[in-house]
Amino acid sequence: MLSALGWLSPQIAQATHIRAGDIQSRVDSVSGDPNHLRFRMTIYRDKGSSVAQDLNDTYIFFGDNTVLHGTDTDASGKPLMTRTVDASRSTAETEVLYFDFEHVYPGPNTYLVSFIGNNRNKDILNMDNSVGTSFYISSSVTINPAYGRNHSPVLRAPAVDKAAVGQVFLHNPAAYDADGDSLAFHLRTCQQVPGDIQAIVASKKPNPVDCTRYVYPSDQSLAPGAKQVSYSGVPPGDPKSDAIIVMDVQTGQVTWNAPARAGIYNIAFTVEEYRRTANGIRRIGTVIRDMQIIVTATNNLPPTLTVPPDVCVVAGTTVTLNVAATDGVAAGALAPSPVTLFAYSGILPPATFTQTATGTTTTGTFRWATECSNVASQPYLVVFKAQDNPPPGSNAPVLIDEKTVRITVVGPPPQHVRASPSGGNKLISLLTWDRYTCQNASQLLIFRKEGPYPFTPGPCQTGLPAGSGYVQIGAVAPGTTAFSDDNNGNGLARGKTYCYRIYAVFPLPAGGASIVSEETCVTFSGRSAQLTNVDVTATDATLGEILVKWTKPRPNTGTFGTPAGYRLGRAVAGSSAFTPIATITNLSDTTFVDQRLNTTANQYTYQLTFFSTDASSGAPVETTETAVPATSVRTSLVPDGLSKRITVNWAYNVPWDNSKQPTMIYRQDPGSSTFAQVGTATSGASGGTFVDADPKLQPGQQYCYYVQTNGQYAGSSFLLNLLNKSQRTCTVLQAVPCTPVLSLYPTNCDSLAALPSYPAPSQRYQNNLRWTVSSTPTGCSTAAAYYRILRSSSQTGGYVVLDSTTRLDYADRFLLKSAYCYQVQAVSAQGVRSALSNSACQDECAFFLLPNIFTPNGDGKNDLFRPKTSSTVLHTRIQIFNRWGRKVYEGDKDPYINWTGSTTGLDATGGLVPGGIYYYLAEVQFADANSTRRTFKGWVEIIR
Secondary structure (H helix, E strand, O other): OOOOOOOOOOOOOOOOOEEEEEEEEEEOOOOOOOOEEEEEEEEEEEOOOOOOOOHHHOEEEOOOOOEEEOOOEOOOOOEOEEEEEOOOOOOOOEEEEEEEEEEEOOOOEEEEEEEEEOOEOOOEOOOOOHHHOOEEEEEEEEEOHHHOOOEOOEEOOOOEEEEEOOOOEEEOOOEEOOOOOEEEEEEEOOEEOOOOHHHHHHHOOOOOEEOOOOOOOOOOOOOOOOEOOOOOOOOOOOOOOEOEEEEOOOOOOEEEEOOOOOEEEEEEEEEEEEEEEOOEEEEEEEEEEEEEEEEEOOOOOOOEEEOOOOEEEEOOOEEEEEEEEEOOOOOOOOOOOOEEEEEEOOOOOOOEEEEOOOOOEEEEEEEEEOOHHHOOOOOEEEEEEEEEOOOOOOOOOOOEEEEEEEEEEEEOOOOOOEEEEEOOOOEEEEEEOOOOOOOOOOEEEEEEEEOOOOOOOOOOOOEOOOOOOOEEEEEEOOOOOEEEEOOOOOOEOOOOEEEEEEEEEOOOOOOOEEEOOOOEEEEOOOEOOOEEEEEEEEOOOOOEEEEEEEOOOEOOOOOOEEEEEEEEEEEEOOOOOOEEEEEEOOOOOOEEEEEEEOOOOOOEEEEEEEEEEEOOOOOOEEEEEEOOOEEOEEEEEEEEOOOOEEEEEEEOOOOOEOOOOOEEEEEEOOOOOOOEEEEEEOOOOOEEEEEEOOOOOOOOOEEEEEEEEEEEOOOOOOOOOEEEEEOOEEEEOOOOEOOEEEEEOOOOHHHHHOOOOOOOOOOOEEEEEEEEEOOOOOOOEOOOOEEEEEEEOEOOEOOEEEEEEOOOEEEEEEEOOOOEEEEEEEEOOOOOEOOOOOOEEEOOOOOEEOOOEEOOOOOOOOOOEOOEEOOOEEEEEEEEEOOOOOEEEEEOOOOOOOEOOEOOOOOOOOOEOOOEEEEEEEEEEEOOOOOOEEEEEEEEEEOO
């Protein structure tokens, strides 16, 4: 029966005094309907509560405008929700309740499932009036046919834990996802849903808010001056720094370093579930756990737990982890007590954990026989906990040490991979291997490269390393034991050695891969036709010419069948559409001059296809081999009139190596009809750079360049000195404008401080800039066509173009703040820019004057306690104390305070403090370039 006073009212006697809880879900495995979900809500409550959390007090909001009441039944009268007590996890203080229910959703979507509990237990320190505060938890679930059946993360560790004053507190929820989805963890505020439950049920959608005055347990307001203690874990403790509470985003480890005040605290965290799909990673669900930490002042010390390092194993290996723990002891502390070991993980069972010794020093063994089904890209987490057991009557709290071990399971390598040559004129590699051990793999990926790559995988190193040169050429089902490599129907090239490796990949969402197989290679005799030259012999917009050369092929056996010859194709670089330009049937003719090209504007790519006739199977069939395409060399210039130098860049995409021998750079000077070599440079895989800083270079003059690369084929004894010229290109070394020198007119802060009220409601600022033209750098031009004005919100940079002007001054008007930085840049008529000027910054007039008297009597005059300030204020935290030091007001929502004399924040309808003297502490952050922070202290008299 719902109370007419409102279900969430603190006056209700039937309070459940909830400590912690969460909601977890899975797709119904019986019906197989992805819209049919089963839920388990776990609630931890005070064992001494007057009334247990009852089905009659339980409402579940499914996020689809439906609500389940704990007493609802189906058409046959069968209850739709059941409640059980887990005696094995309950303690003398806390009872653990399970609420099981299910729901069929209308279709694919993301839904928020939530629960509102009557009241939290009392005296939670990091929120106000916890016993009168409702308890809210939620989980989001995504139904999508593309994701299949889904399980939400399961949190195996209990949600009520204990800590000691002055000692590092550790907690790990031992989260596990049965589907192998990735999990991420984030601390968040605890929430409540204020209001009457009848109205909330009627709306079918709770509106949660943060618990009143909620702060994290490490907040200085709970224990002023609280510091960390020495700690060698992650993060390491720094006794000079304030206390912290953090959560590792990957492992979920909560570290509070260190509690400084005994009492009860609640924290909440979100476990985000990410699914790896063919279209990328998607967040498909969340679970919010609200948990409780009970901190006690004690001289008891926690046990010390020792666990092995993270491990990685090949599927089929049995993992054995031996852990040990010893109870802590120090001078004046309790004597050591027996230690109990626990292990939490989603793989328990089938894995097992056994405590193998008892006493103050104890050991335990974890064993897991891994299988192919366990292969996953993410490690499995096993959380080990050592808990001491102080003697009865000692009043010492139970303390723990906790550590996590990650176990990664990878697939075994494919075995006995072999390659053998096959085919006539069209060459083929035949690959064979043993049937793969893990038939649950999704595919076997097949990779090829030219020439061997000596690589031995490290322990559990899957796949192939980046830069190995291997390229995937195929993928087959895990039951396949052979593959024919015919180079996509084009045949493999004669005279080359091809090497192969295979590894397995496993299905999403868990994913994962295997160790790669050993390398196997096959060599084909003979030699294929290969491009050797793409040489620009004439640069012109219409009459450009390129000389193309290649090698004559050599058969692996006998002679080539006729007809045979070459087909040459051309494309503008960047396009894959080749235009046939020549067919040559004389195999000794390996040169072609391509004419009437626009070599001024374009870089060209050439493709050579060798064709012959294969009559080995009866009827003649044409076979083809396509050589690796090659581009011409393309040169570009970047003039720098300021430094009197020209940067020459060149680019290409060719199958030969231009890096072994120097590239030559040629320049044509003004008035000269010839090019002369001005330097050499080393080219890379796709191009190179040369900076011409010859003192002869003069601004205003035109200079022309081309480069000539010198290449060779790897492993060849005759394909050397492959010389290829780029097109010729020219540039003018433009004169550079002189660098401006910038200054700002200062703000008259004294005049602002003297104003009766500041800032005015519509106050705007104006910054006035002025600059002069310097004579630097030497030889610069004082003539500028215009000036670019750049502005930044801070001294650290991030300048953006604001405006331009032909004047030597500028007014930046109508600003909401004055704190900006500026730079100016001169631009010549040819578009050449000068160096940027110096940075000139306008600071705020950082005065913040609070009155010593205000009269909140509603007459519209001096009714608010607010500062007089010229500075834009980003944030203010104000605390007001009475003469006895009791805090009567605190607020941080209004940067300009605007206190009405109330005791309930900015709510002017709350209680009012009486007239008298009050003391304030204001922590202010200004909006200047440095985001200056200052603290102001003083007093104010309220007259009513």
